[in-house]
Every structure is written in C-alpha cells, then in structure tokens.
Amino acid sequence: MHSMFRKLTVAAATLALGATAVLAQAPKKVALVGGMLITGREEQPLHHAAVLIEGNRIVAVGPMDQVKIPADATVLDTTNKTMLPGLIDTHVHMVLVGHGDYPRYFKWLDDHKKDYPLSRILDISAKQLILAGVTSGVDLGAPLQEILDVRERIKKGMPGPRLQVSGPWLTRHVAIFPASYQHDVTSPADAAAFVDKLADAGVDVIKAHSGLTREDYFALVQEAHKRGIKVHAHIYDEESVRNAFDAGVDILQHVGSAGLPPYSEQLQNDIARSGRPVVPTVYHRAWLYPETIDFPERLDDPEFKEELGEPLYSEMMDSFKNFPSLAYFQRVDREQFFAQKSLKQWIDGGEVVSMGTDNGTPANFHKDALWREMKVFVDNGMSPMRAIIDATRVNARNVMGMRDLGTVEPGKLADVIAVDGNPLADISVLGRVDVVVKDGVIYKGAPAPAAKKK
Ligand SMILES: [Zn+2]
Ligand SMILES: [Zn+2]
Structure with missing residues (x-):
C-alpha cells in the first residue's frame, strides 16, 4: 500500500489513558498542518500531511484531509515546508560556544565568573540547539553538577534539547580542559570506581576519552554495563578502536576523522556485524576549515551578539581574528588527505551511522553544526x-536507547520540526528551521507563547 493512501492511525492506548485519567485540564493539543512529512522510517514522504499532538505524545498522522483537527488545538501552518522528527545530535558540548581557542576561552570564563557562570553558558547553548531543531542531544564532557543541573532545568521547561549527559570523561591524557571536566585514570580499578561514582550521581552515559589501556576499557565497560549505562569512546587510531570495541564499548565516537587511513577490513567488518553505532564527527575540522577559509563571512552571524551577549560575543569574534593559525586546525591538511576515504568506509560499509557533531568546538556552532555534518x-x-x-x-x-523517540508516528514523543523547503532535494534547508515542537511544547513557530508576549 502506498504510504500516501495509508489509513490514518491513532494511538488508542494514549487516548484511552487520557480518557480514564483524572486530569486537572485536558492535554494540550497541537497540530502541524499542510506540509510534506518525513516520518523517520524508510518510506516515501507523505504529502500535504497533518500531525496531531496531545500532551507530549503524537496521536495522529496522515494526509491533512483525513486527520480531524480538534477545535481547541493550536495549529501551526506548515504549508510549503517539510515536517520531520526533531533532530538528535549524539555528540554535543554545551560548555563550549564555538570560541576559537580553548586555553583562552577557559581563562576568560575564569575571569568572568560573575557575569558568565557556567550555568549561563549552558543555557545559551541549550537555547541555540533547540532553536536549530535539535530536540535531543548527548552531552559528552562537562563538570558533573553543572551538567546534571542544566538537564533538570530543561526537564522543567527551560528551552533546550532533551539531554543525556556523561559529566567528566575518563582519560589518561589530561587535556587542556580544566580538572573538573576530566578524571585522570590511574588503573583499571580506578576507572571502574569513577564510573560507579558517576552512575551514583545520575549520569546517563560514560565517556571514555583518550590514552586508556585495553584493561581500562574492559574494567570501565563492565562497571558501566552493570549499572545499565552505555559507554561512548573517543577514539581514532586502529588499536584504540580495537581495544574499545573488544571491551564492548557501545558507541564509537570520532572514528575515522583524525587524518588516519581507513581502518582494516577486519575491524570495519567487525563493527558492521556488531551493529554498534559509529559517530564519525567528520565536519568539525576537515570540512569546516576549508569552508571557513573560503567564506569567513559565515562567522559573522548577526544573531550571535544577541545569543551570547557582550562581552562574550566580542571575545569569541576576536578569537577568530587569526583563524588559519588556530591550534585546533594545525593538522587539518592530514585530515583532509584521508577525510573522504575515511568517510566512505562508513557510507558504503553497512555500519550503523549516527549523526553527531562535537559542536561547540572552534567555529563549530550549536546552531548549524548538525545540518553541516x-x-x-x-x-x-x-x-x-x-x-x-x-x-x-x-x-x-x-544511541540514546529510546524507542519512543525519533519518528513521527502515533504514540511517539511529540518532537517534530518543520523546515523551509525540501531537505530530500537540498539537505541544507535543515538549516532553515521554522517550527520546533518538543514534548508537545512549541519552542519556535507562530503562534508560539513567546510570540504572543511581544
Ligand atoms: Zn571526544
Ligand atoms: Zn567531543
């Protein structure tokens, strides 16, 4: 049966629950009506479609002339647009804003603690992400309490993506980040103990950073899995990927993006057979750098000033002054040499590919990283x-382990966005997000509650 003519489906379970539960007020109804719908499944898009939401769930999806829109629903007109599931970025850094130079950025934050506590940075990033249509994300590296706190602020209604967070990462290569971002692993037992501590604190995932031994990976994965938590590993070279993979790491981050030749056929096949996702994070240097050299005007986004506020805006722009000399891009020539070959191994190899961006890294902005990736x-x-x-x-x-998210179907969590145009013809229209609904709440698109106030 052609999807265009499929029957309108309704989540009977959701409706039944609504009818029997004693509610202070009827669940809020939101309808997106008129545009093309990409459901997130391998099927043809549905044209001139409607999506009906009650509370935080999608209750009906179909051609607009077959979906009955209740009179009390808030209607968002998506004529001429494409509706699709809220985007998910599986590698986010909310503590970063795209500033060009880490040591300088962290010193600046230290010097401006009063006006820019980390909580303010996290809130800025949260807002940039959700307005870009990123309704869920996995944050992979931040001071523990601050990142747990922003996850809760968002849960309570602050604009931002639904988050899974790792807190500080585990490493044997202590990086230029402050101590609160990382745990310096001294032994496999120490790694396992730190995983336990993070799990007790309430993190959703573990991030294993660099320099870890094969024994470290086995110890920390075993502990994380005992606690029901997935492990993301930050890995590049064949040996590290092999060690992490053999130890049972769940998500392989960055793989194939560091100026190394593609992995051995054996490793690629093992990863493909396992079905474990790879998050290649390819854009942030090998493509971002030449694009920005060709068109430095991309850095002059007028919205940054309002989003970051002064003086952070001026500080970030100043950090780009000598863009080609930024330390972050000094190996980009090697990365470009292998970038396409490395990427092809995932596109053609049959691995499960997950889209994540490492956003917040230099000039890799929360607001445009995902569609560029x-x-x-x-x-x-x-x-x-x-x-x-x-x-x-x-x-x-x-990646997130959430089966009630990621498609526009009755019964699923109500994360739906609408973009201006057809992303199947031109993927860059994903950068033109007009409507954002998360958990049934409208964050962008008239008639939004925020628009009424103005
Ligand atoms: Zn990483
Ligand atoms: Zn990262």
Missing part, C-alpha cells in the same frame, strides 16, 4: 533520506 555525508554519497533517518530514528534507538 549531514551535508558532508550527503555530498559524499549518502542519500538525504538515510542522513535524516540516521539523525533521528537511529540516533534515538541505537
């Missing part, structure tokens, strides 16, 4: 439909 895949041979599915359903199910 997806565009690199599409430009190198991935179908736009697969890129969208990877950034939605695959990210929800295979």
Whole structure:
C-alpha cells in the first residue's frame, strides 16, 4: 500500500489513558498542518500531511484531509515546508560556544565568573540547539553538577534539547580542559570506581576519552554495563578502536576523522556485524576549515551578539581574528588527505551511522553544526533520506536507547520540526528551521507563547 493512501492511525492506548485519567485540564493539543512529512522510517514522504499532538505524545498522522483537527488545538501552518522528527545530535558540548581557542576561552570564563557562570553558558547553548531543531542531544564532557543541573532545568521547561549527559570523561591524557571536566585514570580499578561514582550521581552515559589501556576499557565497560549505562569512546587510531570495541564499548565516537587511513577490513567488518553505532564527527575540522577559509563571512552571524551577549560575543569574534593559525586546525591538511576515504568506509560499509557533531568546538556552532555534518555525508554519497533517518530514528534507538523517540508516528514523543523547503532535494534547508515542537511544547513557530508576549 502506498504510504500516501495509508489509513490514518491513532494511538488508542494514549487516548484511552487520557480518557480514564483524572486530569486537572485536558492535554494540550497541537497540530502541524499542510506540509510534506518525513516520518523517520524508510518510506516515501507523505504529502500535504497533518500531525496531531496531545500532551507530549503524537496521536495522529496522515494526509491533512483525513486527520480531524480538534477545535481547541493550536495549529501551526506548515504549508510549503517539510515536517520531520526533531533532530538528535549524539555528540554535543554545551560548555563550549564555538570560541576559537580553548586555553583562552577557559581563562576568560575564569575571569568572568560573575557575569558568565557556567550555568549561563549552558543555557545559551541549550537555547541555540533547540532553536536549530535539535530536540535531543548527548552531552559528552562537562563538570558533573553543572551538567546534571542544566538537564533538570530543561526537564522543567527551560528551552533546550532533551539531554543525556556523561559529566567528566575518563582519560589518561589530561587535556587542556580544566580538572573538573576530566578524571585522570590511574588503573583499571580506578576507572571502574569513577564510573560507579558517576552512575551514583545520575549520569546517563560514560565517556571514555583518550590514552586508556585495553584493561581500562574492559574494567570501565563492565562497571558501566552493570549499572545499565552505555559507554561512548573517543577514539581514532586502529588499536584504540580495537581495544574499545573488544571491551564492548557501545558507541564509537570520532572514528575515522583524525587524518588516519581507513581502518582494516577486519575491524570495519567487525563493527558492521556488531551493529554498534559509529559517530564519525567528520565536519568539525576537515570540512569546516576549508569552508571557513573560503567564506569567513559565515562567522559573522548577526544573531550571535544577541545569543551570547557582550562581552562574550566580542571575545569569541576576536578569537577568530587569526583563524588559519588556530591550534585546533594545525593538522587539518592530514585530515583532509584521508577525510573522504575515511568517510566512505562508513557510507558504503553497512555500519550503523549516527549523526553527531562535537559542536561547540572552534567555529563549530550549536546552531548549524548538525545540518553541516549531514551535508558532508550527503555530498559524499549518502542519500538525504538515510542522513535524516540516521539523525533521528537511529540516533534515538541505537544511541540514546529510546524507542519512543525519533519518528513521527502515533504514540511517539511529540518532537517534530518543520523546515523551509525540501531537505530530500537540498539537505541544507535543515538549516532553515521554522517550527520546533518538543514534548508537545512549541519552542519556535507562530503562534508560539513567546510570540504572543511581544
Ligand atoms: Zn571526544
Ligand atoms: Zn567531543
């Protein structure tokens, strides 16, 4: 049966619950009506569609002339637009804003603690992400209490993506980040003990950073899995990937993006067979750097000033003054040499590919990192439909472990966005987000509650 003519489906369970539960007020109803719908499944888009939401769940999806829109629903007109599941970024750094130079940024934050406590930075990033249509994300590295706190602020209604957070990462290469961002592993037992401590504190995932031994990986993965928590590993070279993979690391981050030749066929096949997702994070240097050299005007986004406020805005812009000399990009020539070959191994190899961006890193902004990451895949041979599915359903199910997220179907969590145009013809229209609904709450798009106040 062609999807265009499929029957309107309704989540009977959700409606039944609504009818029997004693509610102070009827669940809020929101309808997105008129545009094309990409559901997040491998099927043709539905044209002139409607999506009906009650409370935080999607209750009906179908052609607009078949979905009955209740009179008390708030209607968002999506005529001429494409509706799709809220985007998910599986590698986010909310503590960063895209500033060009880490040591300088952290010193600046230290000097401006009063006006810019870390909580303010996290709130800025949260807002940038959700307004860009990123309705869920996995934050991989931040001081523990601050990141748990922002996750809670967002849960209580502050604009921002639904978050899974790692807190500080485990490493044997203490990086230029402050001590509160990382734990210096001294032994496998020490790694396991720190995993326990993080789990007790309430993190959602563990991030294993660099320099860890094979024994470290085995110890920390075993402990994390005992606690029901997935492990993300930050890994590049063949040996580290092999060690992390053999130890049972759940999500392989950064793989193939550091100026190294593609992995051995054996390793690629093992990863493909395992079904464990790879998050190649390809855009942030090998493509970002030449793009920014060709068009430095991309840095002059007029919205930054309002989003970051002064003096952070001026500080960030000043950090880009000598863009080609930034330390972060000094190995980019090697990365570019292998970038396409490395990327092709994932596009053609049958691995589960997850879209994550490492956003917040230099000039890799929360507001545009994800569609740019997806565009690199599409430009190198991935179908736009697969890129969208990877950034939605695959990210929800295979990375976040959430089966009620990542598609626009009755019964699923109500995360739906609308973009201006057809992303199947031009993936960059994902950068033009007009409507954002998360958990049934409208964050962008008239008639939004915020728009009424003005
Ligand atoms: Zn990393
Ligand atoms: Zn990262």
